[in-house]
Amino acid sequence: MEWLNFAAQITSSAIxxxxxxxxxxxAGLYSERSGVFDIGLEGxxxxxxxxxxxxxxxxxxxxxxxxxxxxxSVAFSLVHGFASITHRGNQIVSGVAINFIAFxxxxxxxxxxxxxxxxxxxxxxNARFLSIDWPLAGSLRGVPVVGHLYSQIISxxxxxxxxxxxxxxxxxxxxxxxxxxxxxxxxxxNPAAVDTAGISVETxxxxxxxxxxxxxxxxxxxxSIAQSANFVENMTAGKGFIALAALIFAKWRPVxxxxxxxLFGVLExxxxxxxxxxxxxxxxxxxxLMQAVPYIxxxxxxxxxxxxxxxxxxxxxxxxxxx
Amino acid sequence: MSRSAxxxxxxxxxxxxxxxxxxxxxxxxxxxxLIIGESPVESVKIMLTGAFGYGExxxxxxxxxxxxxxxxxxxxxALHAGLFNIGTEGQAYIGGLGVASVCLALGGFPMPxxxxxxxxxxxLFGAAWAFLPAYLQAKRGSHIVITTIMFxxxxxxxxxYLLVNVLSPAGSMQPETRTxxxxxxxxxxxxxxxxxxxxxxxxxxxxxxxxxLICAGLVQVLIWHTKxxxxxxxxxxxxxxxxxxxxxxDRLIVTAMxxxxxxxxFMALNEVMGSQNRLVLEFTSGYGFxxxxxxxxxxxxxxxxxxxxLLFGALYQGGADLAFEKPAITRQMIVIIQGLVILFAGALxxxxxxxITRIFARRNPQLRGA
Numbered sequence: 001m002e003w004l005n006f007a008a009q010i011t012s013s014a015i016x017x018x019x020x021x022x023x024x025x026x027a028g029l030y031s032e033r034s035g036v037f038d039i040g041l042e043g044x045x046x047x048x049x050x051x052x053x054x055x056x057x058x059x060x061x062x063x064x065x066x067x068x069x070x071x072x073s074v075a076f077s078l079v080h081g082f083a084s085i086t087h088r089g090n091q092i093v094s095g096v097a098i099n100f101i102a103f104x105x106x107x108x109x110x111x112x113x114x115x116x117x118x119x120x121x122x123x124x125x126n127a128r129f130l131s132i133d134w135p136l137a138g139s140l141r142g143v144p145v146v147g148h149l150y151s152q153i154i155s156x157x158x159x160x161x162x163x164x165x166x167x168x169x170x171x172x173x174x175x176x177x178x179x180x181x182x183x184x185x186x187x188x189x190n191p192a193a194v195d196t197a198g199i200s201v202e203t204x205x206x207x208x209x210x211x212x213x214x215x216x217x218x219x220x221x222x223x224s225i226a227q228s229a230n231f232v233e234n235m236t237a238g239k240g241f242i243a244l245a246a247l248i249f250a251k252w253r254p255v256x257x258x259x260x261x262x263l264f265g266v267l268e269x270x271x272x273x274x275x276x277x278x279x280x281x282x283x284x285x286x287x288x289l290m291q292a293v294p295y296i297x298x299x300x301x302x303x304x305x306x307x308x309x310x311x312x313x314x315x316x317x318x319x320x321x322x323x
Numbered sequence: 324m325s326r327s328a329x330x331x332x333x334x335x336x337x338x339x340x341x342x343x344x345x346x347x348x349x350x351x352x353x354x355x356x357l358i359i360g361e362s363p364v365e366s367v368k369i370m371l372t373g374a375f376g377y378g379e380x381x382x383x384x385x386x387x388x389x390x391x392x393x394x395x396x397x398x399x400x401a402l403h404a405g406l407f408n409i410g411t412e413g414q415a416y417i418g419g420l421g422v423a424s425v426c427l428a429l430g431g432f433p434m435p436x437x438x439x440x441x442x443x444x445x446x447l448f449g450a451a452w453a454f455l456p457a458y459l460q461a462k463r464g465s466h467i468v469i470t471t472i473m474f475x476x477x478x479x480x481x482x483x484y485l486l487v488n489v490l491s492p493a494g495s496m497q498p499e500t501r502t503x504x505x506x507x508x509x510x511x512x513x514x515x516x517x518x519x520x521x522x523x524x525x526x527x528x529x530x531x532x533x534x535x536l537i538c539a540g541l542v543q544v545l546i547w548h549t550k551x552x553x554x555x556x557x558x559x560x561x562x563x564x565x566x567x568x569x570x571x572x573d574r575l576i577v578t579a580m581x582x583x584x585x586x587x588x589f590m591a592l593n594e595v596m597g598s599q600n601r602l603v604l605e606f607t608s609g610y611g612f613x614x615x616x617x618x619x620x621x622x623x624x625x626x627x628x629x630x631x632x633l634l635f636g637a638l639y640q641g642g643a644d645l646a647f648e649k650p651a652i653t654r655q656m657i658v659i660i661q662g663l664v665i666l667f668a669g670a671l672x673x674x675x676x677x678x679i680t681r682i683f684a685r686r687n688p689q690l691r692g693a
Binding site: 094111248289302 | 671
């Protein structure tokens with residue numbers, strides 16, 4: 001029973017921790033599948049978290065907060081698109097710039113509008129997405145296995161968490177079963193062919209970038225108005241980059257992205273749980289090692305030791321239409 | 324170099340266009356300062372005075388400039404070989420570990436020996452951190468942008484572990500090493516010049532500044548006056564041509580990245596050995612990433628890099644004074660300005676180019692059709 005409880009708690013906390021990663025990872029998937037590399041996931045989530053926290057605090061509505069988060073994130077992704085699609089600028093440099101601006105801007109505006117510390121005010125329950133208890137979750141709690149699975153793992157998350165996991169089959173369907181998805185993938189592999197078919201490469205890539213902005217908006221909103229009750233400076237703390245690592249680890253595929261984000265979530269949950277606790281036979285595992293594991297795993301994958309991660313062929317290359 | 328760049332006069336390509344990009348970045352900054360409720364004109368005055376108006380300010384400006392010269396050169400050397408080394412941040416961080424190891428171990432040794440060994444150690448450690456991403460790019464085709472980003476985070480985790488568990492003195496809760504001995508510090512500029520009879524204001528500016536200028540000279544020679552530099556540029560311009568010319572791309576990739584990582588490591592001399600005199604968490608604080616903007620603005624040429632580094636150094640110091648004078652403006656305003664400069668001078672560097680080319684085409688018929 002003891003270990004069952006432990007496993008259920010770790011899984012439940014891993015799900016909570018993997019939600020922002022999953023949103024950002026799927027966000028990156030849309031953008032990179034369309035041929036636009038995006039290392040600015042971190043920055044977009046950060047502006048979304050700030051806009052969400054600020055608007056939810058002012059309006060008292062979680063949904064308005066979510067809307068503001070998405071709007072802010074999409075605005076930043078349009079800047080990325082403007083630089084890397086319209087002006088064929090360097091996509092990596094644009095991503096770096098977006099991360100810088102997002103970090104500085106959220107801290108500065110937080111200080112200007114809400115006073116010192118750059119935090120947004122604490123949100124009341126109405127202005128947040130609270131966890132939803134499913135029917136019978138309370139009474140089933142004591143039942144072994146079923147209770148653990150139903151009451152702790154399936155029930156008890158907020159609406160954004162469920163949306164994140166619904167976004168996985170949805171993304172799969174869009175990508176592999178719709179005309180839009182086919183074109184999106186094609187424009188990331190061979191833009192010239194798409195262009196020849198009479199479809200605008202620019203429009204397709206902008207669509208990918210905007211989808212990316214929307215999902216980063218959800219991810220940021222989850223951080224500030226669902227998981228926590230306010231925005232604090234730099235609250236993404238590298239999650240955008242872990243999501244980027246997860247995207248590569250998942251080889252740019254939606255279902256694999258979900259499993260990877262869950263794996264990274266489990267690692268984080270264990271790292272939090274085992275802080276300073278010695279493991280039998282090994283001794284205490286440094287928490288920093290656990291934090292570095294996602295990055296190390298990604299490097300190992302990129303080295304070609306666990307299969308091969310082949311990015312979209314035209315990724316990172318601006319398309320120059322022949323005249 | 325792109326086609327249109329070659330056809331524009333040099334003063335337009337390396338002067339007018341960067342100037343317009345900067346102007347756009349500062350325009351957006353000005354609007355932002357208005358939104359915050361401060362006066363942009365007054366802010367510019369405070370920043371200029373802060374960066375150049377008094378001795379201490381100039382010292383700080385040149386101190387930050389030193390960091391940016393190192394990271395800018397580091398990024399530029401890799402870029403010449405067509406490699407996007409976004410890991411200068413992590414390489415500089417690990418370079419600090421090398422500097423600190425030497426300074427902690429050789430406390431009582433004569434200063435020139437300690438400094439010499441620290442220079443070697445910073446380069447070795449920085450280069451070592453660049454080696455694996457370089458090797459993986461060369462041998463397994465792993466995308467260097469992604470691997471170097473990952474290595475930045477691995478470096479950050481490693482340094483937290485080392486500073487908390489290994490390097491902090493017994494009984495101390497601070498995640499930092501003990502302060503280095505007097506002989507294990509790079510002399511400060513005002514002390515050094517006082518010895519020569521010149522009096523300047525106190526600031527963290529130290530002799531690393533000269534080393535940065537020397538490195539700029541060395542990079543100039545390396546890239547444009549040696550066989551290796553030529554091969555790196557060929558690799559960067561056309562990898563296939565490099566193969567047909569009998570060059571070895573694998574070795575060139577690793578060499579370029581080792582030099583780049585070493586140059587990034589030198590940044591730690593200025594920060595760790597010249598100013599902080601101990602190894603602290605996050606001493607790199609984004610200087611590595613700013614190096615990308617410095618190199619791009621300086622068109623990857625050492626002279627341009629020194630000028631761009633001076634610009635960013637002035638922004639950094641002027642911005643710090645601005646945050647001090649105006650309570651409404653925080654230090655994060657500097658991060659915003661840097662980000663805007665990276666955006667407009669880096670990612671959007673081609674924004675004004677078509678219009679400028681058209682204007683010059685009207686003046687000069689030879690450019691028509693470009």
